[in-house]
Amino acid sequence: MKLSVPVSKQVIDPSLDVPTNNNHLHLHAPPKEKVVVVIGATGTGKSRLSIDLATRFPAEIINSDKMQAYRGLDITTNKITDEESCGVPHHLLGIIDPESDFSAASFRAMASVSLQSILSRGRLPIIAGGSNSFIEALIDANFRSKYDCCFLWVDVAMPVLDSFVSNRVDKMVERGMVDEVRDFFKPNADYTKGIRRAIGVPEFDLFFQVESFSDEETRARILAEAIDKIKMNNSKLARRQLEKIHRLRNMKGWKMHRLDATAVFRKRSAEAELAWEELVAGPGAAVVRRFLYNLEPVVFGGRKVLRHRVPLMAAASH
Template identity: 45%
Template sequence: MKLPLTNASWKPKLNVSLLLIRPSLPALMRWAPMAAGPSLVPSRRRDKVVVIMGATGSGKSQLSIDLATLFPSEIINSDKMQVYSGLDITTNKIPPEDRFGVPHHLIGSVDPEAGEFTPYDFRALGQSVIEGIISRLNLPVVVGGSNSFIYTLLAERFHPGLDVFDGSGSVSHELLFDCCFLWVDLSFPILEDYLRKRVDDMLDSGMFEELVQYYNDDPGRFEPVNRTGLRKAIGVPELERCFRRYPPRRSDTWAGLDPLRRVAYEEAVREIKENTCQLAKRQIGKILRLRDGGWNLRRLDATEAFRAAMVAEGPGKGLKWAEIWESQVLGPSAKIVKRFLDE
C-alpha cells in the first residue's frame, strides 16, 4: 500500500504566514568575521542543508514534499537504488506527478549499465548539486535511506577503506555542511506491517510485469557475474531465481500466472517482504550508530499516523492520517527547520 496522501490533493494546513519563507542567501550561506588577523574580510561558513533520514517506507519522501510546500527547496535523492534509471516501480521511485513540481536531483539519472555508483561518486555529485541549489537561493534537502551515501556526502573526513557502520572506523563529528537532521521513525511492528502491504501494492502497480520486461529485454542479465547496480535492488534477485526455473514470457502478468508458477512466485514475494523488513532493520541500526556517534538527529514519531493509514478505507481515506501526520510529524519538522534557518 501507499500512504493515503500520495496522489492526493491534500496540502498542509499549517500557519503558512509563519512558515512560508524564502531563505535569503545569508540564511543559507552564513558569513562571519575572521577570528584572527588584521583583515576584516569575511570568511565563509558552512552551507545549510536539511537531511531527512529513516528506514525504507517510513514517509521520508512524503515529508520532503510537504516541507517543500513551506520552504522553497530542491531535493537530493540519497537512495542507492533510486539513483539508477529504470525499474521505477521495483525501486519505489516517487512518480513525477507526486513531486508537485519540486526539483529532484540524482533520481533515475545514472546508467545502471555503467557500473557501480559508489558512495564516493555520490559525494562528488551531491556536493556539486548542493552548490547549485544554494546558488539559486533554495534549500537543499537530502532524502533517502542509504545511510552510507548520507555519511559519505556529509562527513568532513571520508576514508573509502573504512566503514563506520561495521565498527572499522569512528563516526566523524566534523561535517562539511551545517545540517538539520530529521529522523522519521515509527514502531517497528507497524512499519513491518506497512512494508508487507506496500510490496503487495507494488505488485498491483506492475512490479512483476516490469521485471518480466527487464529480463526479456536482456537475457544476459541472468548471468551471475557483475551483480551491480539495479540487479541488487530488492525484488530483482528474488524473482530472478523464479525466472530461472520458469523463464518469463513477455505476456506474463501477475494475475495470469498458472498455479505451478504462482506457487514459485508467491514464495519469491514472501522473500521480498522479509528482505525489505530486514533492510529496514539494518537502516535503523545505522541511524542509531550515527546518533550514538554524536550526530544531532531530531526524531519524529510517525507511529500513530501510520496506524491510522493502515486502517484508512473508503472515500476521504487518509484525512485522519493527514491530521495526525501534520500534528506529529510535519508541524514539528517545519518548526525545527524554521529555527534552523533563523539561526
C-alpha cells in the same frame, strides 16, 4: 507565484510571533550555508516529508537512495512519481546507468555539485533517502566545516513498519512490478552490481527461469515465495537502516530530531493525513524554521513564541 527567499539570509518568517521590543537582539549572518538531511528506515515517509518541507520553504531535494539514483525499475525501487513530487526539483534521481556501480564516493562528488548548484540559486538543499552509508560518506568528508546540518529522523515502530512494508510490496505487485522486473531480466545476470542489487530483482530470478515451462500451480507457488522473500528482505533492510541511524546518533554524535510517525501508520485516510501533519510535517517544518532563521522558543506574555538566538557575548555586553 512562489517567491524564492535565500535561506542563508536572516529573514524572519512573517507567520511567526516574534517580539520586536527586545533590545538584546543582535542579528548575525550564519557562518555556514545550511543543509537539511532527512533520514529513516525504508517506508517511513522520508520522501513525503522532504517534499512537504520543499513546498513550505524554497528548497530542492537531493536523492540519497542508491537504488533510486539508477534509471529504470521505477516501481521496484519505489521512486516518487511526477505527481507526488509536487513540482519540487529532485537531483540524482533516475540518472545513473543501471549497469554501472554507483559508489559512495560517486554520490559524494555528485551530491556536492548539486548542493552547490542549489545554494547558488539561494535555495535550501534537502538531502533525503535511505542509503545511510551514502549520507555518512558525504557528512564525514569535511562536510561540517562548510555546512550547518539539520538532521530529521522519521521513525516508525518496527512491527507497524513491517506491516506497512508488506502491504506496500503487494501494491507494487498490483502496479506491475513483476512485468517491470521481467523486462529487465537476463539469464545468469550478476546481482551484485548496478540496479540488479535492488530488493525485488534477484528474488524473481527463479520465477523467470522456470515460468515458461512450469505448470500454473508451480508458477503461482514460486511467485508467492518470491514476493514473500521481497517482504522479508525489506524488513531486514529496515532493521539494518535503523541500526545504522542509532550508530550515527550514539557513536558519532549526530544530533537528530526524531519524528515519531507510528500513529500515522495506524490510521486511515483523512485521519492519517491529519496525524501526519500534526506529528511529522508540522513539527518537522518547525524544526527547519528554527534552524533556518536562527530562532529559539521562549515564553513571552504567557505563551511560547520564537525569537532570534542571542550570542552569549553579545547579551553579556549590555
